[in-house]
Amino acid sequence: MTAQVTDTSVRAAVALRGARLSYGDRVLWDGLDLDVAPGEFVAVLGPNGSGKTSLMRVLLGLQPLSGGTVHVAGGNRRIGYIPQQRALDPALTLRGRDLVGFGLDGHGWGVGWRGRGQRRARVDQALAAVGATRYADEPVGLLSGGEQQRLRVAQALVGDPEVLLCDEPLLSLDLAHQRVVSDLIDRRRREAGTAVLFVTHEINPVLPLVDRVLYLVDGRFRIGTPAEVMTSATLSELYRTNVEVVRVRDQIHVVGAQHVCEDEPHHVADED
Numbered sequence: 181m182t183a184q185v186t187d188t189s190v191r192a193a194v195a196l197r198g199a200r201l202s203y204g205d206r207v208l209w210d211g212l213d214l215d216v217a218p219g220e221f222v223a224v225l226g227p228n229g230s231g232k233t234s235l236m237r238v239l240l241g242l243q244p245l246s247g248g249t250v251h252v253a254g255g256n257r258r259i260g261y262i263p264q265q266r267a268l269d270p271a272l273t274l275r276g277r278d279l280v281g282f283g284l285d286g287h288g289w290g291v292g293w294r295g296r297g298q299r300r301a302r303v304d305q306a307l308a309a310v311g312a313t314r315y316a317d318e319p320v321g322l323l324s325g326g327e328q329q330r331l332r333v334a335q336a337l338v339g340d341p342e343v344l345l346c347d348e349p350l351l352s353l354d355l356a357h358q359r360v361v362s363d364l365i366d367r368r369r370r371e372a373g374t375a376v377l378f379v380t381h382e383i384n385p386v387l388p389l390v391d392r393v394l395y396l397v398d399g400r401f402r403i404g405t406p407a408e409v410m411t412s413a414t415l416s417e418l419y420r421t422n423v424e425v426v427r428v429r430d431q432i433h434v435v436g437a438q439h440v441c442e443d444e445p446h447h448v449a450d451e452d
């Protein structure tokens with residue numbers, strides 16, 4: 181991975197140029213050019229195994245590109261990351277506020293008593309913002325999946341990120357908390373200009389927030405507004421099969437991609 185900066189990428193929060201990622205013979209994506217502006221919300225869509233999480237890993241500096249360049253504003257320290265959810269070990273005795281505090285590590289907070297006070301105040305603020313104050317001192321291993329997820333969101337936001345990477349952050353949240361989390365992310369990018377890359381199998385819960393979509397399918401990809409990408413013609417081309425995009429009220433349903441993404445039932449229309 182290199183951090184070559186071009187004129188346009190200076191202003192971008194994330195800039196990929198001719199990016200390629202392959203594992204052995206398998207090319208996940210190639211020739212990927214993407215600038216994400218401060219405050220922009222980009223949804224990253226695609227079937228299982230299309231390389232969405234791998235893209236997050238590249239941006240985090242955990243996975244080198246096989247070709248091309250990547251630049252992230254502020255470097256790795258200014259990235260907030262909400263990883264794909266895995267339940268935490270029930271035996272984990274760490275408290276919620278400790279987990280959130282990890283999001284400040286490496287930011288120079290917590291030095292001296294004054295620093296520690298400020299650190300605590302920031303953690304409290306982040307906990308309150310996701311509605312996690314009540315269980316902030318409980319062992320995280322005993323919390324529900326949704327409660328743990330809210331703590332992860334607080335951890336990602338507490339460090340004042342310039343770039344927020346979210347890998348399926350709404351999974352296991354009930355509708356009310358899906359709303360809480362997506363509103364928080366939306367407010368963050370509007371008020372602080374944080375660029376958001378949001379991996380999801382289900383675009384509808386965040387559709388009103390989405391500026392652009394990066395849709396990855398089996399080495400092919402398309403970038404554009406939802407109106408440009410979420411069309412029968414574009415998705416049929418990407419999936420190389422007949423895919424129909426149906427708009428029902430404010431929602432987008434993709435019909436006919438079942439056999440290429442069988443475990444995405446929520447991405448497929450269930451209307452008759």
Ligand SMILES: Nc1ncnc2c1ncn2[C@@H]1O[C@H](COP(=O)(O)OP(=O)(O)OP(=O)(O)O)[C@@H](O)[C@H]1O
Pocket residue numbers: 203208226227228229230231232233234235
């Ligand atoms: N380090 C690695 N070495 C070899 N292959 C890998 C490695 N990491 C990921 N892969 C493979 O690359 C493909 C893309 O994985 P990735 O996790 O990025 O997909 P994804 O789009 O996030 O999928 P999902 O929707 O299932 O989370 C998968 O087939 C995976 O097995």
